[in-house]
Structure formats: C-alpha cells, structure tokens
Amino acid sequence: MLKEKCGVFSVVSAGSSDAFVPLYWGLVAQNHRGHESYGFLTYSEGLKRYVDLGLVPRIEREEILRWQMLLPGKRGIAHVRYGTSGKRDVYSHLRDAQPMVVSQGRSKMGIAFNGNLVNIGWLRGALASKVPKTRATSDTELLCRYLASKANGGTMEAIGSCMEEIEGAYSVVGLRSNGELFAFRDPLGIRPLCLGRSKDGSITAVSSETVGLDINSFSLIGEVEPGEAIVFTGESMERSRVARCPRRALCGFELSYFSRPDSIINGRPVYKTREEFGRNLGRRYQEYVRRADVIVSIPETAEDAAYGLHEETGLRWERTLRRHRFVTHRAFILESEDRRVTIDRKINIADGGLRGKKVIVVEDSIVRGDTTKTIISKLRERGAEEVYMFVTFPRITHPCFYGIDMATFTELIGFMHDEAEIAEQIGADAVCYQPLEDFVRATGMRGEDLCMACVTGKYPTELAQRIADGVKSRVNQDGTRVYELEA
Numbered sequence: 001m002l003k004e005k006c007g008v009f010s011v012v013s014a015g016s017s018d019a020f021v022p023l024y025w026g027l028v029a030q031n032h033r034g035h036e037s038y039g040f041l042t043y044s045e046g047l048k049r050y051v052d053l054g055l056v057p058r059i060e061r062e063e064i065l066r067w068q069m070l071l072p073g074k075r076g077i078a079h080v081r082y083g084t085s086g087k088r089d090v091y092s093h094l095r096d097a098q099p100m101v102v103s104q105g106r107s108k109m110g111i112a113f114n115g116n117l118v119n120i121g122w123l124r125g126a127l128a129s130k131v132p133k134t135r136a137t138s139d140t141e142l143l144c145r146y147l148a149s150k151a152n153g154g155t156m157e158a159i160g161s162c163m164e165e166i167e168g169a170y171s172v173v174g175l176r177s178n179g180e181l182f183a184f185r186d187p188l189g190i191r192p193l194c195l196g197r198s199k200d201g202s203i204t205a206v207s208s209e210t211v212g213l214d215i216n217s218f219s220l221i222g223e224v225e226p227g228e229a230i231v232f233t234g235e236s237m238e239r240s241r242v243a244r245c246p247r248r249a250l251c252g253f254e255l256s257y258f259s260r261p262d263s264i265i266n267g268r269p270v271y272k273t274r275e276e277f278g279r280n281l282g283r284r285y286q287e288y289v290r291r292a293d294v295i296v297s298i299p300e301t302a303e304d305a306a307y308g309l310h311e312e313t314g315l316r317w318e319r320t321l322r323r324h325r326f327v328t329h330r331a332f333i334l335e336s337e338d339r340r341v342t343i344d345r346k347i348n349i350a351d352g353g354l355r356g357k358k359v360i361v362v363e364d365s366i367v368r369g370d371t372t373k374t375i376i377s378k379l380r381e382r383g384a385e386e387v388y389m390f391v392t393f394p395r396i397t398h399p400c401f402y403g404i405d406m407a408t409f410t411e412l413i414g415f416m417h418d419e420a421e422i423a424e425q426i427g428a429d430a431v432c433y434q435p436l437e438d439f440v441r442a443t444g445m446r447g448e449d450l451c452m453a454c455v456t457g458k459y460p461t462e463l464a465q466r467i468a469d470g471v472k473s474r475v476n477q478d479g480t481r482v483y484e485l486e487a
C-alpha cells in the first residue's frame with residue numbers, strides 16, 4: 001500500500017466567525033492525505049501555531065472555546081502530513097510537522113505544503129549563504145525560507161520567483177506575521193488545489209480537495225490554476241497567474257488512489273472516474289470475465305472500480321474484504337511486524353463463499369507487490385481457486401519525484417518484471433492492468449494534461465527526466481544492477 005501525501009487547507013474570514021472551526025473540519029475531511037502529523041497556524045496580532053503527531057483529534061463541543069483561544073484569529077492555515085522526504089523517527093515527524101514557521105529579520109512566515117521539490121540540492125545551495133544551518137529534515141523549511149527571503153519585495157513577487165526557480169510539485173498555503181495569507185500551485189498543477197467560499201460570502205477557503213469545502217458547506221469556486229497565486233491582504237483578494245505554464249500535469253494517481261472518491265476533479269466526482277476504470281477493465285479483459293465466478297475488491301479505493309466492473313459484466317461483486325473501520329492510524333503497527341500481521345490489522349477477509357471460485361480481485365495499483373501478494377495468499381486460504389488481478393492504474397515502471405512514496409526503480413515490481421512475471425511473483429493466475437489509453441479516456445481529460453510519468457517514463461519537468469534517464473542509462477550499462485542518483 002502506498003502512503004498518502006499531504007493535505008492543506010486555509011481560511012480567511014471577513015465576518016464574525018473565527019478561522020479555527022472551518023480550518024478544523026477542512027483538515028478532518030482530508031485526513032486520508034496524511035496520518036503522521038497535523039497542525040494549525042492562525043493569525044491574530046502575530047502567528048499562533050499548534051502541531052501534534054497522529055490523526056486530527058476528535059474535539060468535543062465543550063473544548064472548542066479552548067482551541068479557539070489557543071488558535072485565535074480570522075485567518076489561518078492547516079496541514080496533515082505524510083512525509084516522503086526527511087527522516088522517519090518520531091522526533092523528526094514532530095520537528096517536520098506543518099505548518100512550518102521561519103523567521104526572516106523581524107517578520108515570520110509559515111507554510112503548509114503538499115508536494116515534493118526536485119531541485120532540492122540547488123535550493124540548499126541557493127540558501128546556504130543566507131540561512132544559518134537548518135536543522136529540518138524536510139524540504140518544507142527550505143521552501144519556506146526561500147519564500148521568506150524574497151518576501152520583502154512582495155508576496156506575489158516571492159511566489160513568482162519560486163515558480164521560476166523551483167522545480168517540482170507544490171500546492172502551498174501560507175501565512176505571514178503581517179496577516180497576509182497566500183496560496184499557490186506549481187506551474188504544472190501536479191497536486192490538486194481548489195478555492196471555495198461560504199454561502200454568505202464571508203469566508204474564503206483554499207483546500208487540497210473539494211471535500212474540505214463540502215464538509216464546511218462551502219461552495220466550490222474552482223481550481224487554483226497551475227502557476228496561479230492568490231494573496232489575501234486585509235479585506236482584498238488578488239489572484240494572478242505568476243508563471244508561464246507550458247502544460248498541465250495533474251498526478252494521475254490522484255484519480256486512482258489518493259483523492260477521496262467524493263472529491264471533484266476536472267468537474268466530476270472521482271468515484272465516477274473510478275467506476276469507468278472498472279467498466280474499461282471489464283471490456284478489455286473479457287476472456288477473464290467469462291472465466292470468473294465473482295468479483296472482490298480491496299477496500300476502499302478499488303471499490304468504485306469494482307462496482308463499475310460489476311455493472312459492466314453482471315458478475316457478482318462479493319464484498320468479502322472489509323477494512324477494520326476504526327483502524328485508521330499507523331501508530332501501533334510496528335515496523336518489525338510482518339506484512340501479514342499488518343494486513344490483518346487493516347483488512348479482514350470474511351469466509352464469503354470463495355471456495356472453489358475463480359475470483360477477479362480489483363485493486364487500484366501494484367507498486368511493490370508485497371501487499372497484493374499477502375492478500376492473494378489469504379484469498380487462496382479462503383478457498384479461491386484462481387485469482388485474476390484487475391488493476392486500475394497502469395503498470396508502474398518508473399519512480400515518482402513529485403511526492404509519492406515510490407522514489408526508486410528497484411522498489412517497483414513493474415520495473416523489474418513484466419505482467420506474467422508479476423503474476424508469478426504475487427501468486428496470481430493473471431495480472432490485467434488498465435492500459436494507459438483507457439485510463440486517460442476514463443478521466444475525461446486530455447493525456448497531455450495528466451502526469452503519468454511513473455507509467456511512461458516521460459516526466460513533465462526537466463531535472464526529473466534527467467535523473468530518471470541517468471539512472472536508466474546506468475542500468476543499461478551494468479545490465480544487472482540499479483543505482484539511484486541524488487536529486
């Protein structure tokens with residue numbers, strides 16, 4: 001299973017309401033994007049910050065006043081984190097929790113960041129002369145220091161420089177100690193970011209996903225466009241395209257796995273796209289559909305595709321795999337536990353009439369293959385006679401440098417093996433990936449508006465392409481070994 005990346009949310013209230021309550025709910029709605037830590041930063045005659053480890057906590061009604069006093073003000077930003085860079089110990093998680101705040105002279109700036117920077121080496125070098133040695137292990141502090149170092153010339157200008165010089169995926173919300181709140185999205189729009197408003201118009205919010213708006217009963221205004229910056233100063237809001245955008249490149253994985261099914265991407269709920277993925281798989285792999293007795297799905301991101309497949313084929317969808325409902329945290333899943341125990345803690349497989357059956361298992365993706373392998377072996381213990389994997393995301397053959405937890409070639413089963421070998425490795429009778437062209441068609445988007453680099457090896461940014469090509473050429477020369485290059 002891949003781990004989720006981060007989620008961001010911001011609120012500017014021009015009415016009587018404080019920012020904390022909508023900020024809190026905006027974060028709760030997006031907790032699927034990060035379980036390691038959460039945090040808030042609000043502005044009221046200065047910045048007030050609170051961060052902690054784990055899931056966004058349950059807050060009882062009588063506690064709200066205490067939280068509002070802790071985090072006062074009418075504007076704020078918030079973050080849930082799963083880090084794909086930086087160290088993984090508890091101390092580092094807390095130190096790298098966001099929003100991250102840095103000082104620049106007498107002023108301060110905080111940001112909450114979803115994405116990953118590719119030219120981090122360049123950024124470290126560029127900041128080395130200006131910034132005392134940083135203790136942070138994540139790239140967020142570097143990004144924040146970069147912005148803060150440029151902010152004297154104006155927030156919009158600082159964001160413009162960032163977009164000119166920093167390569168990578170970044171959807172960001174930020175807050176300055178002068179009360180200015182800002183949001184921006186990288187020139188390719190790799191990670192999602194959207195803008196919404198309360199029904200009475202008094203509160204404006206920016207959210208990674210539209211579900212952060214829905215839970216607050218806010219209306220969606222639209223996407224923050226790739227290369228766009230929004231700055232809230234006093235009562236005014238300024239929107240500006242500050243970067244030239246050669247193309248769009250929304251991460252295709254958001255559609256298969258990351259985003260909540262009820263979020264809207266490209267004007268359509270994500271679950272509708274996933275249903276279409278399932279229908280595509282049914283049309284494409286009729287031979288296995290004819291042989292199969294039953295469909296099962298791996299909860300929860302594959303369930304909409306399984307429904308689509310069921311609708312398309314008329315095959316029974318047996319919901320024998322169930323997620324343990326309240327096990328959403330990772331804290332008690334020990335690193336040393338074997339994969340089987342970890343799966344048992346998350347997913348239960350009921351003895352649901354699979355004995356002697358030929359089973360189609362719908363999954364959103366296969367990255368390393370270890371989770372899938374364990375689930376297949378458990379299905380066989382339940383009596384499944386044959387197992388055909390139907391996978392909505394095409395075969396992943398290349399690493400991601402844009403913030404998804406798969407940064408090396410060697411960890412990818414799809415880089416090391418073809419479909420038949422993968423089936424053998426994971427114990428399936430067949431592995432059927434949704435072809436790229438079917439995937440793109442189902443999204444309703446143009447292929448050139450999506451990043452599918454982990455499938456095609458064609459990266460939307462230059463340095464990422466050079467890194468991937470550099471690694472590959474070393475593989476070709478060596479023939480057997482794979483080396484990873486430093487970004």
Ligand code: SF4
Nearest residue numbers: 251252400402451454
């Ligand atoms: S390389 Fe893959 S996972 Fe990474 S941003 Fe592109 S589509 Fe998403």
